[in-house]
Amino acid sequence: MSRRNKIYEGKAKILYEGPEPGTLIQYFKDDATAFNAQKRATLQGKGVLNNCISEHVFTQLNAIGIPTHFIRRINMREQLVRGVEIIPVEFVVRNVAAGSICKRLGLEEGMPLPRGIVEYYYKDDALGDPMVGEEHITAFGWAQDFELDEIIHMCLRVNDFLCGLFAAIGIRLVDFKMEFGRLYTDDLMQIILADEISPDNCRLWDMKTNEKLDKDRFRRDMGGEIEAYQEVARRLVSCQAPI
Numbered sequence: 001m002s003r004r005n006k007i008y009e010g011k012a013k014i015l016y017e018g019p020e021p022g023t024l025i026q027y028f029k030d031d032a033t034a035f036n037a038q039k040r041a042t043l044q045g046k047g048v049l050n051n052c053i054s055e056h057v058f059t060q061l062n063a064i065g066i067p068t069h070f071i072r073r074i075n076m077r078e079q080l081v082r083g084v085e086i087i088p089v090e091f092v093v094r095n096v097a098a099g100s101i102c103k104r105l106g107l108e109e110g111m112p113l114p115r116g117i118v119e120y121y122y123k124d125d126a127l128g129d130p131m132v133g134e135e136h137i138t139a140f141g142w143a144q145d146f147e148l149d150e151i152i153h154m155c156l157r158v159n160d161f162l163c164g165l166f167a168a169i170g171i172r173l174v175d176f177k178m179e180f181g182r183l184y185t186d187d188l189m190q191i192i193l194a195d196e197i198s199p200d201n202c203r204l205w206d207m208k209t210n211e212k213l214d215k216d217r218f219r220r221d222m223g224g225e226i227e228a229y230q231e232v233a234r235r236l237v238s239c240q241a242p243i
């Protein structure tokens with residue numbers, strides 16, 4: 001691994017140069033951070049679980065025709081992905097009130113939202129990823145109008161599909177974060193889904209008990225993070241949705 005060329009190291013993942021041009025290797029670390037990295041820990045085995053969960057989710061998304069960066073899982077901690085020019089905006093879709101929207105709008109945690117709501121946050125650690133509007137995204141050129149329209153459409157499609165995927169295994173998809181990038185092939189540009197989808201960037205509640213099966217366990221010092229992530233992986237893998 002050390003012989004590989006490191007392209008980027010984030011809080012929970014490392015990107016290495018891939019074996020073929022245009023590919024990268026996405027390595028999942030055990031490091032957990034919250035509150036813009038003010039809280040840190042190592043959760044033994046988290047990387048392996050997120051690699052497995054994200055592989056499963058991205059495979060299903062590829063299968064229904066959502067373009068993603070995921071090619072295949074290589075081993076326990078790594079997957080082969082397409083290299084993209086990342087759009088510096090985090091797209092959050094919410095179905096149920098939780099986390100920052102509760103504070104911002106005075107909502108009670110657990111309140112179903114009237115419809116899936118898409119929010120935008122500018123990716124900038126130093127600024128603490130501030131919430132922005134469509135005007136900022138297009139005015140500052142982070143994405144063009146037509147790109148943003150396409151991304152919003154994809155956000156809602158992914159949300160619809162994942163709500164069903166998780167509901168089938170008794171899990172409510174409360175909210176989640178996505179990142180998108182531009183893939184250039186010859187003179188064609190395509191927007192594709194990048195990053196990961198795992199309990200690190202989703203809120204997942206057991207439908208019967210409302211038990212939290214996601215990173216909120218770490219954020220709120222509840223403990224049992226690995227057991228919760230294992231439960232999500234176990235249910236996802238044991239229920240291969242027929243496509």
Ligand code: C5P
Nearest residue numbers: 092098099100175176177200201202203
């Ligand atoms: O904190 P907040 O309620 O805004 O988070 C909404 C969703 O986006 C949560 O599922 C959270 O895990 C995810 N998120 C993320 N990375 C961030 C901010 C939020 O994955 N930087």
